[in-house]
Amino acid sequence: MIDVYTWPTPNGHKVHIMLEECGLPYRALPINIGKGDQFQPDFLKISPNNKIPAIIDPEGPDGEPISVFESGAILLYLAEKTGRFMPASVRGRYDVLQWLMFQMGGVGPMLGQAHHFRVYAPEKVPYAIDRYTNEARRLYGVMDRQLQSHDYIAGNEYTIADIAIFPWLRSWQNQGIDWADFPTLKAWFDRIGERPAVQRGVQVLADLRKTPHTDAEKEVLFGKTQHQKH
CATH class of the missing domain: 3.40.30.10 (Glutaredoxin)
Known part of the structure; x- marks a missing residue:
């Protein structure tokens, strides 16, 4: 175990x-x-x-x-x-790895900062709020465009890239996001959220x-x- x-x-x-x-x-x-x-x-x-x-x-x-x-x-x-949840082919593996790195280096840190300055910071710092909220929206846009031509984040299979990104989007309201701006990403988000293992996790x-x-x-x-x- x-x-x-x-x-x-x-x-x-x-x-x-x-x-x-x-x-x-x-x-x-x-x-x-x-x-x-x-x-x-x-x-x-x-x-x-x-x-x-x-x-x-x-x-x-x-x-x-x-x-x-x-x-x-x-x-x-x-x-x-x-x-x-990881393709066997070298090309497919790197498709997943680049989006995993996207989450680790971008989605997590930037959405975390947006959440922090919008919710947790003891004082409201307009520059910081705008800086990280704008970056959050940019990242949501990157994912929305990717999903317009793919079923999942790294291609047409569900992989660890989807697993890595999904939990970070659950606090979309605290990140200053309006789902109406990202309909393709919202459809993916809802679809991933319906998976029984995700619901348990x-x-x-x-x-x-x-x-x-x-x-x-x-x-x-x-x-x-x-x-x-x-």
């Missing part, structure tokens, strides 16, 4: 969805990022960047346990482990998550605690 050290965030849900889609047995172990669980020494041993999710698979590729951190790397690992630990209202929680998530020695 795979141990998943996680929290109900978009990056956590990527891995929950993948595990559900693959039918792999797993145990979700909550890492409460509002309380600072991500800085505990045992967690840092498997996730030195103090970010969720991370996994330990007791049946690694050489028959020995393996730990993997970074959600994109975990998706790749699980795809290779199961032979699912986004419910993993969902009852534990609260918006970080307290100053202490915000300090742990966004303040200097992030770079202090632990």
Whole structure:
């Protein structure tokens, strides 16, 4: 059974969805990022960047346990482990990899910043709100255009690229998005959301998550605690 050290965030849900889609047995172990669980020494041993999710698979590729951190790397690992949601051809593989990198380098960081400055920031900074909201809209436009000629993000098959992107779009309202501007992407979003494994994946630990209202929680998530020695 795979141990998943996680929290109900978009990056956590990527891995929950993948595990559900693959039918792999797993145990979700909550890492409460509002309380600072991500800085505990045992967690840092498997996730030195103090970010969720991370996994330990007791049946690694050489028959020995393996730990993997970074959600994109975990998706790749699980795809290779199961032979699912990643094309076999070299060309198809790179079609998926480029869109996975698009999510890791663009969709996640930029939509996260839009969400932060629109919702969590203690003061409203118009420049930051406009900067990241505009970038969110640009990224939604990129995906909308891609889907006008493809059934899925990386082509005509459902892959880890779709799994990686979907959870990040669930907070579209907090990112300043109007779905009317992106009808093709909205149709994809609804279609992915209807998948039973996706529905199960986004419910993993969902009852534990609260918006970080307290100053202490915000300090742990966004303040200097992030770079202090632990």
